[in-house]
Amino acid sequence: MTVQEVEQGRYRSPFYPRQAELDRLFQWHDWKGYATADGFYETDLEYFAIRNSTGVFDLTPMTKYRITGPDSFVFVDRLVTRDMSKIKPGRVAYAVWCDDEGQVIDDGTIFHLKDGEYRLCSQERHMAWLNMSSIGLDVTVVDETADVCGLAVQGPTSFSILKKMGLDGIENLRPFGLTHFEFQGAELMVSRTGFTGDLGYELWVSNEKAIDLWDALFAAGQNYGIMAIGTDALEHSRLEAGLIAAYIDFLPANATVRSGRSRSPLELGLEWLVDFKKPNFNGRCALAQEKRRGSTWRLVKLDIEGNKPAHHSYIYSNPRKKKEIGFITSAAWSPVCKQNIALGTVRVPHGAVGEKLLVEIYYQREMHWSRVMAEATVVDKPFWDPPRKRATPPGPF
Amino acid sequence: MSERYDVVVVGAGHNGLICASLLGKAGKKVLVIEANDQVGGAAVTREFADGYSVSSVAHLLYQLQREVQKDLRLKLDLATDGLGTVALSPEGNHVRLKGSEVSGVSKEDAAEYRNFCKRMMRFSDLLRTYLNKTPPRLAKDASRSDMLTLAQLGFDIRRLGKVEMREFLRLIGMNIRDEAVERFESALLRGAVCLDAVMGTHLGPRSPNTILTYLYRLAGTHGKISQPKGGMSSVTEALAHSARDNGVVIRTGMRVKRVIIDNGRAVGVETESGEVFSSRLVVSNADPKSTIMNLVGARNVETEFTHRIHHIRSKGNAAKIHLALDGLPVIEGVDKREFGDRFLIAPHDDYVERAFNHAKYGEASVKPVFEITFPSFRDASLAPTGKHVMSAIVQYVPYGLREGWSEKTRDAFQKLAIDTLADYMPDLHGRITAAELLTPKDIEDQFHISGGHWHHGELQFDQFLFTRPVGGAAQYAMPLDGLYLCGAGAHPGGGVSGAAGRNAARAILKAEKPV
Numbered sequence: 034m035t036v037q038e039v040e041q042g043r044y045r046s047p048f049y050p051r052q053a054e055l056d057r058l059f060q061w062h063d064w065k066g067y068a069t070a071d072g073f074y075e076t077d078l079e080y081f082a083i084r085n086s087t088g089v090f091d092l093t094p095m096t097k098y099r100i101t102g103p104d105s106f107v108f109v110d111r112l113v114t115r116d117m118s119k120i121k122p123g124r125v126a127y128a129v130w131c132d133d134e135g136q137v138i139d140d141g142t143i144f145h146l147k148d149g150e151y152r153l154c155s156q157e158r159h160m161a162w163l164n165m166s167s168i169g170l171d172v173t174v175v176d177e178t179a180d181v182c183g184l185a186v187q188g189p190t191s192f193s194i195l196k197k198m199g200l201d202g203i204e205n206l207r208p209f210g211l212t213h214f215e216f217q218g219a220e221l222m223v224s225r226t227g228f229t230g231d232l233g234y235e236l237w238v239s240n241e242k243a244i245d246l247w248d249a250l251f252a253a254g255q256n257y258g259i260m261a262i263g264t265d266a267l268e269h270s271r272l273e274a275g276l277i278a279a280y281i282d283f284l285p286a287n288a289t290v291r292s293g294r295s296r297s298p299l300e301l302g303l304e305w306l307v308d309f310k311k312p313n314f315n316g317r318c319a320l321a322q323e324k325r326r327g328s329t330w331r332l333v334k335l336d337i338e339g340n341k342p343a344h345h346s347y348i349y350s351n352p353r354k355k356k357e358i359g360f361i362t363s364a365a366w367s368p369v370c371k372q373n374i375a376l377g378t379v380r381v382p383h384g385a386v387g388e389k390l391l392v393e394i395y396y397q398r399e400m401h402w403s404r405v406m407a408e409a410t411v412v413d414k415p416f417w418d419p420p421r422k423r424a425t426p427p428g429p430f
Numbered sequence: 431m432s433e434r435y436d437v438v439v440v441g442a443g444h445n446g447l448i449c450a451s452l453l454g455k456a457g458k459k460v461l462v463i464e465a466n467d468q469v470g471g472a473a474v475t476r477e478f479a480d481g482y483s484v485s486s487v488a489h490l491l492y493q494l495q496r497e498v499q500k501d502l503r504l505k506l507d508l509a510t511d512g513l514g515t516v517a518l519s520p521e522g523n524h525v526r527l528k529g530s531e532v533s534g535v536s537k538e539d540a541a542e543y544r545n546f547c548k549r550m551m552r553f554s555d556l557l558r559t560y561l562n563k564t565p566p567r568l569a570k571d572a573s574r575s576d577m578l579t580l581a582q583l584g585f586d587i588r589r590l591g592k593v594e595m596r597e598f599l600r601l602i603g604m605n606i607r608d609e610a611v612e613r614f615e616s617a618l619l620r621g622a623v624c625l626d627a628v629m630g631t632h633l634g635p636r637s638p639n640t641i642l643t644y645l646y647r648l649a650g651t652h653g654k655i656s657q658p659k660g661g662m663s664s665v666t667e668a669l670a671h672s673a674r675d676n677g678v679v680i681r682t683g684m685r686v687k688r689v690i691i692d693n694g695r696a697v698g699v700e701t702e703s704g705e706v707f708s709s710r711l712v713v714s715n716a717d718p719k720s721t722i723m724n725l726v727g728a729r730n731v732e733t734e735f736t737h738r739i740h741h742i743r744s745k746g747n748a749a750k751i752h753l754a755l756d757g758l759p760v761i762e763g764v765d766k767r768e769f770g771d772r773f774l775i776a777p778h779d780d781y782v783e784r785a786f787n788h789a790k791y792g793e794a795s796v797k798p799v800f801e802i803t804f805p806s807f808r809d810a811s812l813a814p815t816g817k818h819v820m821s822a823i824v825q826y827v828p829y830g831l832r833e834g835w836s837e838k839t840r841d842a843f844q845k846l847a848i849d850t851l852a853d854y855m856p857d858l859h860g861r862i863t864a865a866e867l868l869t870p871k872d873i874e875d876q877f878h879i880s881g882g883h884w885h886h887g888e889l890q891f892d893q894f895l896f897t898r899p900v901g902g903a904a905q906y907a908m909p910l911d912g913l914y915l916c917g918a919g920a921h922p923g924g925g926v927s928g929a930a931g932r933n934a935a936r937a938i939l940k941a942e943k944p945v
Contacts, residue, residue, distance in 0.1 A: 107729045133734040133902075162733075168740045169728025312694035315733045318909060 086258025230274020443471025475661030
């Protein structure tokens with residue numbers, strides 16, 4: 034990782050000059066040392082760009098580690114709970130990694146760039162854990178967060194925009210695939226991944242090409258409703274996609290102090306990512322034991338009656354509101370689904386699909402607080418899951 | 431075709447042999463594989479010069495647990511039992527210790543020493559009980575028997591009585607120097623007590639928990655020291671005989687390359703020469719670091735466990751020096767009859783601490799401390815007629831010498847050690863016909879102990895009892911199905927005590943019983 038001189042306390046992404054031109058709100062926050070925009074225009078406008086045309090989100094602050102060396106496969110396969118032997122070069126895996134107690138440290142994506150070379154992307158920083166995991170293995174882990182910048186290009190017209198930009202063959206890229214293009218003499222990596230639950234891509238390039246990439250992308254997208262978006266709109270769409278976020282829907286295990294405040298992948302609804310057929314991965318013993326004995330918590334997707342977002346609500350078991358069984362971690366009214374949706378955590382055995390629960394929603398109207406007990410149904414599928422997300426080749430919208 | 435056993439034991443150190451023998455006695459089909467040509471690990475007799483033999487690493491017997499002797503019906507042939515100790519003074523006013531008696535000091539010191547010994551014996555008896563038990567698990571899923579053991583420990587401490595319990599709790603974490611200085615005015619007596627506490631460790635007399643290491647030393651025979659006839663090999667040969675009598679197969683000169691793991695379970699071993707031995711269980715007498723990092727491989731265990739194993743402090747600091755002598759040297763103020771005793775060069779508690787200072791910074795002591803014996807004095811088999819051997823432990827000689835260990839640095843230290851000895855034995859130089867120095871690096875290379883540490887891991891509170899070798903693996907079973915530890919790196923620690931080997935065998939049999 035190269036050391037960067039910064040004028041102020043926060044890094045600026047290489048896209049910052051272009052973002053600053055567009056910015057109407059001047060609302061920025063800190064994301065792992067980088068200044069990141071909450072939004073540029075207005076959250077709803079940006080949100081509808083994601084769902085109806087294309088939103089462009091600056092991924093640069095996303096932590097990126099390059100993993101190389103003879104034991105790189107052994108390293109990633111031991112690190113995460115899923116079977117990485119199935120992730121061939123040119124594929125991307127969504128994965129979680131756990132401590133020895135089987136508690137989730139973070140989730141992220143692992144790009145199998147070429148044979149034996151991986152890139153791990155996550156919201157949080159994990160150098161200490163990755164270094165610890167490399168003891169006794171012949172592997173090199175390099176933090177390349179500051180060397181590589183990225184843009185998430187998400188929405189129904191994203192495919193058409195990239196096609197227009199001249200990325201020939203992009204139509205063949207399947208979900209969770211990655212491919213390389215030549216872009217103005219540099220290498221541009223494109224993966225069909227994202228955090229919106231929709232058709233979308235992520236573009237990765239070295240910092241020097243950042244502005245050129247931005248310009249080429251926005252030129253191509255001019256007639257396709259392309260729009261820069263901030264974190265608020267993205268947050269909205271990831272909830273519709275039923276995707277979980279660290280520090281919101283779960284706490285990284287190494288950030289918890291009290292026992293019982295961390296979560297296992299089984300408790301986060303990520304059992305499909307845990308492959309007990311693998312002889313060893315971190316947390317395997319503890320997770321196998323949890324599987325035998327049963328989990329404590331369950332993450333649920335809730336479809337709630339009414340239109341008041343159930344922010345931070347307690348969840349009670351129906352019908353007689355006798356027992357408080359959990360709480361809401363993410364909530365919003367979803368315009369595209371026309372549903373009042375939420376993610377929450379409940380105590381097992383509650384939370385089976387179809388179970389009716391009650392959520393206690395507090396809301397304020399002209400300063401006065403009111404309360405409503407709303408019925409919530411546990412649902413199985415992501416709230417927003419359009420077929421275009423999976424279609425290969427994607428349709429031209 | 432590979433041979434199939436119930437248990438493969440990696441390493442024929444005394445603990446490996448004891449564990450194998452007990453498992454064999456219980457009806458298991460056991461194979462022991464030893465890298466060296468001789469059984470015994472670091473408790474062996476080797477010829478280091480033509481006609482001169484000596485116990486290579488461990489050279490005195492004072493910790494062998496009576497439970498081990500009883501369980502294996504072991505009969506030891508001792509050249510001498512109950513060695514006295516002579517704390518050498520440069521001026522010839524030596525202090526002599528035997529049992530809880532000391533001479534050459536003031537009346538007050540002698541009385542204090544008696545009190546001190548009485549208390550230390552009492553505490554070491556308490557400790558001894560727990561050295562011979564598997565440490566209880568403190569985890570959430572601790573069993574009833576774990577809780578009972580823990581309660582028993584609390585109860586046993588309480589049962590010392592109010593005054594003694596307070597004293598125990600005060601002393602157990604303390605350093606030996608403060609206690610010695612508080613009690614004794616004789617510098618030689620202080621030095622002798624301090625040296626006994628720190629021998630074999632990377633600790634100085636002012637390091638924390640050196641009272642614990644002192645108690646650990648006493649927790650076998652109350653500090654009664656004996657010398658086996660024919661050197662240490664006679665003990666380990668006896669153990670090997672016992673093992674063979676119990677049906678154990680012992681193969682020497684065969685180095686295990688790796689533990690074979692199949693689907694998360696240890697299922698055998700492969701040797702350097704490519705031979706494969708399958709077994710239901712693999713028990714490692716090797717140190718925990720070698721076992722996990724080299725034989726098993728980090729890929730087969732989890733991250734935090736690997737991290738803990740990787741960080742075990744196991745860099746040795748004790749070297750051995752062996753001299754072939756054409757006759758006994760002169761020590762001023764020491765009668766010829768006394769040469770069967772043990773001599774200490776540690777004339778002051780500060781002398782010992784100063785010797786340790788260098789080791790902290792990767793340097794060998796300029797004025798080292800010694801524990802010296804002349805084993806041939808009582809055992810003529812070790813040297814040609816009329817000749818003698820000297821066997822001495824010398825500290826501090828760090829494994830991680832800053833300059834690195836080479837021919838040159840070893841020769842330089844050997845010269846310094848002999849010169850220091852010659853300060854007390856003026857005619858020594860002229861009597862030496864051959865010499866051998868084993869630095870911790872040599873001990874690592876020749877006896878396959880990572881760091882060359884005689885406890886396989888520093889004997890300190892963070893690596894003791896519930897957390898030895900590391901938390902989560904203190905009950906001999908490693909967090910990999912079918913893999914156990916039985917060596918000094920496991921509870922309770924090193925020294926020729928056999929407790930680890932015996933406890934491991936019992937833990938294995940207990941876990942194996944109700945299938």
